[in-house]
Amino acid sequence: MKNEADGALGRDIARSVNDVYAALPVRLKPEIRPNGTLEWTILAGFVMEDEHTLKCVAAGVGMKCLPESRLPLQGDMLHDTHAEILARRAFTKWLLLQLQLSEVEEGSTSSSTSNGISPYLCIRDSKYTFRENVKVHLYVSALPCGDASMAYTADHQRSDDAAYYSAIPLLQGADVGVVARGRFDYTRLGALRTKPGRADAGSTISHSCSDKLTTYSLLGVQGGLLANIMHPVYIDTMVIGGVADNREKYSNECHRSLYQRLNGSVDLKDLQEYTFHQPRILFTDVPFYHAKEEVEGRAGGAGVQPATHCANYVAGDTPLEAELVIGGLKNGNFKRRGAQTYGCKYRSRLCKLDIMRHFLSLRCVQENFDTDASTTYRDLKHAETARTYRTLKTLIRTPPSAFADWIVSDTRLSMFDREGVSGGA
Ligand SMILES: [Zn+2]
Numbered sequence: 493m494k495n496e497a498d499g500a501l502g503r504d505i506a507r508s509v510n511d512v513y514a515a516l517p518v519r520l521k522p523e524i525r526p527n528g529t530l531e532w533t534i535l536a537g538f539v540m541e542d543e544h545t546l547k548c549v550a551a552g553v554g555m556k557c558l559p560e561s562r563l564p565l566q567g568d569m570l571h572d573t574h575a576e577i578l579a580r581r582a583f584t585k586w587l588l589l590q591l592q593l594s595e596v597e598e599g600s601t602s603s604s605t606s607n608g609i610s611p612y613l614c615i616r617d618s619k620y621t622f623r624e625n626v627k628v629h630l631y632v633s634a635l636p637c638g639d640a641s642m643a644y645t646a647d648h649q650r651s652d653d654a655a656y657y658s659a660i661p662l663l664q665g666a667d668v669g670v671v672a673r674g675r676f677d678y679t680r681l682g683a684l685r686t687k688p689g690r691a692d693a694g695s696t697i698s699h700s701c702s703d704k705l706t707t708y709s710l711l712g713v714q715g716g717l718l719a720n721i722m723h724p725v726y727i728d729t730m731v732i733g734g735v736a737d738n739r740e741k742y743s744n745e746c747h748r749s750l751y752q753r754l755n756g757s758v759d760l761k762d763l764q765e766y767t768f769h770q771p772r773i774l775f776t777d778v779p780f781y782h783a784k785e786e787v788e789g790r791a792g793g794a795g796v797q798p799a800t801h802c803a804n805y806v807a808g809d810t811p812l813e814a815e816l817v818i819g820g821l822k823n824g825n826f827k828r829r830g831a832q833t834y835g836c837k838y839r840s841r842l843c844k845l846d847i848m849r850h851f852l853s854l855r856c857v858q859e860n861f862d863t864d865a866s867t868t869y870r871d872l873k874h875a876e877t878a879r880t881y882r883t884l885k886t887l888i889r890t891p892p893s894a895f896a897d898w899i900v901s902d903t904r905l906s907m908f909d910r911e912g913v914s915g916g917a
Contacts, residue, residue, distance in 0.1 A: 498772070498774055501774070502729070502774035502775070502776045503777075505539045505729065506631050506731050506776040507778055508537075508539050508546050508547065508548040509551055509631040510535070510778060510779075510781070511548070512537060512548045512551050512805055512807075513537075513551065513553070513780070514781070516553075517814060520553065520801065521533075521553070521782060521799075521803075522782050522787070522799035525797065528794070529795060529796065529797050530787050530797075531782075531787070531797050531799040532784040532786075532787040532788075532797075532798060532799065533553055533554060533575070533782050533798065533799040534553070534554065534575040534576075534634050535552075535631075535633040535782070535783075536551065536631060536632045536633070537552070537579055537630070537805075538580075538582070538629070538630055538713075539628075539629040539630075540612060540626065540627070540628060541626065541628075542625060542626050542627075543625050546629075547807070548631075548805075549583065549806075549807040550579055550580075550583040550585070550586045550804075551804065552574075552575040552579035552580075552581070552582055552802070552803070552804050553802060553803040553804070554574060554575050554578055554802025554803065555573075555575065555637075556574070556800065556802055556819075557571070557688075557698050558570075558571050558696065558698075558819070559694040559695060560694060560695060560696060560697045561694050562820070563901070563902075564828075565831075565904055565905060565907070565916055566845065566912040566913070566914055567843060567844035567845035567848065567905075567908040568833050568839050568843050568844075568912050569834070569839075569840075569843055570817060570821075570840050570843055573802040573817055573820065575632065575633070576630070576632055576701040576705060577698075577701065577704060578802060578803075578817070578842065580704075581715075581804070581847070582804045582805060583713060584713075584715050584717075584718060584847060585806045585809065585841060585842055585847065585850070586807060586808070587718060588850045588851065589808055589809060590610040590612060591610075591620060591721070591854055591856070592850075592854060594610050594613055594620075595856065611623075612626050616723065619721055619722055620723070622725065628713070628725055628726070628728055629727065629729040630727050630729070630730050631730075631731045631732075631733070632701075632730070632732050632733065633733040633780035633783050634733060634734040634780075634783060634784070635732060635735060636700070636705055636750070637687065637700045637701045637702065638685040638700020638701060639684075639685060639700065639702040639703065639706075639749040640702040640705075640746050640750055641702070641745075642681065642745075643681075643742065644735065644742050681748070682748070682749070682894065684699060684700075684895060684897055684899075685699070685700040685702070685703065686698060686699055686700065686899065687699070697901060702750065703895070703898075705730075705750050706753055706754050707754070707885075707888055707895070708726070708727060709726070709727075709750070709755075709769050709770065709771065710754060710760075710769070710888060711766070711885060711888070712769075713725050713727060716878060716882070716885070717851050717872055717878075719881035720857075720861075721854070721877070723765050724765060724881075727771045728771060729772040729773075729774060730746075730750065730773050730774070731774050731775075731776050732776070733776050733777075733780055733783065734780070734784075736777075736785075739775050742775075743775065747773060751769075751770050751771060753895075754768075754894055754895060755770075757888070757892070757893045757895065758884065758887045758888055759887065760884075763880055763883065763884050765880075766880055766884050782799070784796065803815060803817060804817060804840070804842055815842075820840070820843075821838050821839065821840065822837075822838055822840045823838075824838075826838050833845070833908075833911065833912030833913065834912075845908060845912045848869050848872065848910060851872065852867075860877075861875065865909060865910070865911075867910065868906065868907050868908060868909050868915060869906045869909075870907050902916075903916070
């Protein structure tokens, strides 16, 4: 009975995200290239569950990542546009909208709602948290890149995919530690792996989705900024598509990779509400229209290619719930003028700068934080109210943690103010 109920939940979670995808504008989706080649991609989405409903509130589509050489000092581009990471940033944006909504309702004298806040949120010990019975689920249309998909990629000999799912040879050095950057070395289970970059653009320092998802089992998915005003938000269930055979084996791989790798690695004493949280992992048969195997079926033997377009969806955002992302920017790859910050016309609403600006616009932040024009993104992430989150993040990246070799990006990348002016140039 339990398995049947799990299967139905997995199916419903997967469907709610795929339904949102089906309704997205066509220009946000993979294309048919001029030479007739069909493109495929990956879809991920966050689904909220309460007593009555399942609702997809945030989604991401894509499989691209900026090389280290293009990471901006201004906080105005998206570094990592793999579906899972876009979905997580879109979820942060959705949380900001919910918090904003709560404040508007609290301030309205005509409001009769209890607590006056969103249907999902309440306040406990002076921070926001989800109400009891509210759960957060994550759907991904394929196994996450990196460690969790190594066995599957090796078994299926999809050499053209190996570059996406795994990485390039092992690179060792003072800066990068021993993080696998290789499509080789499938047998090195548990290794931290970076995302592959384009051959012509250089390598990335972004960790694979497997590595990032694993850290969420301790840190939650709310991110460092929101940790100032929210308790951690943990994923209850991960629903994964695209695995048709040998499910027991690949399920074991997911459990090993997506949370067990870090379990027991970090001393959680004195970390208050931050605890180890084991997600349930379910596989689903619900097909994703632009999954590689679906697109290959339609291509009838012709080759297929990964899509270059990425997109994100935030339920309830205005004027548009969906946004196209190319090369880390909204609607296209635009040249930067000197060191100037990209204007809001070019920035994705999910870039660090815009998430920071939204955070600073909240009344609870304006009333409780001592900020001024010189406050940087880094200052906010290092504020006293986010201390437990920061401490835990540091512990995860320090021996004896299994993730001690984590590549920490240059602090200059977070030293921009609310206008996107960098103090780290
Ligand atoms: Zn990925």
